[in-house]
Amino acid sequence: MARGLPKKEPITGVQDIIVVASGKGGVGKSTVAANFACSLARLGKRVGLLDGDIFGPTVPLLMNVHNEPFVNDRNLMIPAQNYNVKCLSMGMLTPLESSVIWRGPLVMSAIRRLLKGTEWGPLDVLVIDTPPGTGDVHLSISQEAPITGVILVTTPHTAAVHVTLKGARMYEKLNVPIFGVVENMGYNICKNCNQRMDFFHKSLMNSLPRKLMSLPLDSHIAECNENGVPVVIKHPDSAYTNLFTQLAREISEILDKKNSTNPHENSEA
Numbered sequence: 001m002a003r004g005l006p007k008k009e010p011i012t013g014v015q016d017i018i019v020v021a022s023g024k025g026g027v028g029k030s031t032v033a034a035n036f037a038c039s040l041a042r043l044g045k046r047v048g049l050l051d052g053d054i055f056g057p058t059v060p061l062l063m064n065v066h067n068e069p070f071v072n073d074r075n076l077m078i079p080a081q082n083y084n085v086k087c088l089s090m091g092m093l094t095p096l097e098s099s100v101i102w103r104g105p106l107v108m109s110a111i112r113r114l115l116k117g118t119e120w121g122p123l124d125v126l127v128i129d130t131p132p133g134t135g136d137v138h139l140s141i142s143q144e145a146p147i148t149g150v151i152l153v154t155t156p157h158t159a160a161v162h163v164t165l166k167g168a169r170m171y172e173k174l175n176v177p178i179f180g181v182v183e184n185m186g187y188n189i190c191k192n193c194n195q196r197m198d199f200f201h202k203s204l205m206n207s208l209p210r211k212l213m214s215l216p217l218d219s220h221i222a223e224c225n226e227n228g229v230p231v232v233i234k235h236p237d238s239a240y241t242n243l244f245t246q247l248a249r250e251i252s253e254i255l256d257k258k259n260s261t262n263p264h265e266n267s268e269a
Contacts, residue, residue, distance in 0.1 A: 008143065008144065008145055008146040009116075009146075010145075010146055011115055011116060011120055011121075011126065011145055012116075012120070012121055013119075013120055013121010013122045013123060014048070014120050014121055014123045014125075014126045015123065015124050015125065015255075015259065016124065016125050016126070016148040016255050016258075016259070017125075017126045017128060017145050017146065017147050017148050018125055018126070018127050018128070018147075018148055018149055018150070018151060018179075018251070019052075019128045019130055019138075019141065019147050019149075019150045019151070019176075020032060020033035020036065020127060020128065020129050020130065020150075020151050020153060021130045021138065021150055021151070021152055021153070021167055021171075022130075022132050022152065022153045022154060022160075022164065022167070023132065023133065023134075023152075023154065023160060023162075023163025023164040023165070023166055023167045024132050024133075024154070024159065024160045024163050024164070025056075025131075025132040027132075027153050027154050027155045027160055027184055027185070028153060028155075028184040028185060028215070028221075029129065029130075029132070029153040030051075030053070030058045030059065030062060030129050031062065031184075031221060031225060031230075032151070032153045032182050032184060032215075033049065033059075033127055033128075033129035034049065034059065034062040034063055034129070034230050035230045035231055035232045035241075035244050036127060036151070036244060036247060036248060036251075037049040037085050037125075037127040038083050038084075038085055038230045038232045038233055038244075039232050039241075039244040039245055039247065039248035040124075040125055040127070040248045040251075040252065041083065041084040041085050042084075042232065042236075042245070042248070043245075043248050043249065043252055045124040045125055045248075045252065046122055046123045046124045046125070047084070047085045047086070047123065047124065047125050047126075047127065048079060048085065048086040048087070048088070048120050048123045048125070048126040048127065049063065049085050049086070049087045049088075049126075049127050049128075049129065050087075050088055050089075050114055050115070050126060050127070050128045050129070051087075051088065051089030051090065051091060051129050052111065052114070052128045052129055052130045052131065052137050052141060053090075053129060053130065053131040053137070054090050054107050054110055054111070054131070054137060055131065056131065057089040057090045057091030057092075058091070058129075059087055059088075059089040059091065059129060060087075060089050060091040060092055061091075061225065061226075061228060062225055062228065062230065063082050063083065063085065063087050063228065063230070064082055064227075064228025064229065065080040065081075065082050065087045065089075065092065066091075066092065067080060067092065068092055068093060069088060069092060069093075069118075072119060074119075075117070076117060076118055076119040077113075077114075077117060077118045077119065078118075078119050079118060079119070079120065080092065083230065083233050086120065086123070088114055088118055090110065090114070107136050107137060107140065108136060108140040111137060111140040111141060111144065112140070112144055115141070115144050115145055116144070124255075125255065128141060133163075133167075134166060134167055134170045138170065139174075142171075142174045142176060147176045147177075148177070148255065148258070149176070149177040149178065149179040149251075149254075150171050150176055150177070150178045150179060151179050151180065151181075151182060151212065151251075152164055152167060152168060152178065152180070152181045152182070152208070152209065153181070153182045153184055154181060154182075154183065154184065154208070155183070155184055155185050155186060155200070156183055156186040156199070156200035156204070156205055157200055158200075158204060161204040161205060161207070161208065162204075164181070164208060165207055165208060168208060168209055178209045179212065179251060179254070180209050180210045180211060180212035181205070181208045181209055181210065181211050181212060182211075182212050182213055182214075182215065182247070183205060183211055183213070183214040183215065184215045185199075185215065185216070185217045186198060186199060186200055186214055186215070186216075186217075187199060187214070187216050187217070188216055188217045189216055189239075196216075199217070212247055212250070213243050213246065213247050215240065215243060216240070218231070218240050220234070220235060220238070220240070221240075231244075232244050232245070
């Protein structure tokens with residue numbers, strides 16, 4: 001599928017692009033994307049977060065950014081910034097109650113505008129939160145931008161794992177590297193005995209790319225999401241935040257190694 005595609009032009013001022021994807025909705029992908037972006041920023045990276053879900057944007061809620069972006073004299077949108085992360089979403093460009101009803105070509109045009117009609121730089125990392133599945137948005141992003149790598153998010157539930165595997169195969173066909181899988185909401189830590197309680201049989205997880213980390217079901221998540229404050233910001237010393245810090249460090253090391261080997265590979269960031 002990747003053969004014959006035109007060479008992807010870099011996003012001006014952006015060093016690396018990381019896509020966060022999932023096969024099914026409801027697995028916590030957007031929560032992972034927001035907390036991962038904030039964790040990279042806490043490590044000192046210059047970070048942007050693009051909400052690639054045209055039909056169901058959630059970044060404005062998760063990051064508490066709701067105002068329509070300014071447009072500069074070059075007709076480029078200026079992303080809002082919160083928690084040291086630059087943010088842009090279709091949800092910031094349309095009324096809260098309205099729905100976007102578009103066919104594929106309009107979706108592809110919107111993705112192109114969000115990616116290349118925006119003053120993103122200078123950024124070390126642009127994190128893109130994609131919609132669930134393997135549709136037009138994923139293909140558009142893959143064709144429009146040089147993706148450094150993908151983080152897949154799933155729960156250990158059988159249906160979610162099967163669809164995540166399809167997503168992994170899609171990115172393999174597109175020759176996009178997969179960093180690994182974040183297993184979300186697969187267990188809980190008992191508040192009384194501090195023991196781990198697993199919710200699912202996890203043998204199917206072995207069919208997916210390597211596991212980056214396993215996240216618990218945490219009652220703080222819903223509260224933080226509703227208040228527009230990522231957990232890693234609200235509870236910086238929590239075990240949950242430590243897991244994201246480890247992930248951010250691991251991915252940062254991969255990026256730093258790549259960029260030291262190929263310093264001019266992507267952009268003038």
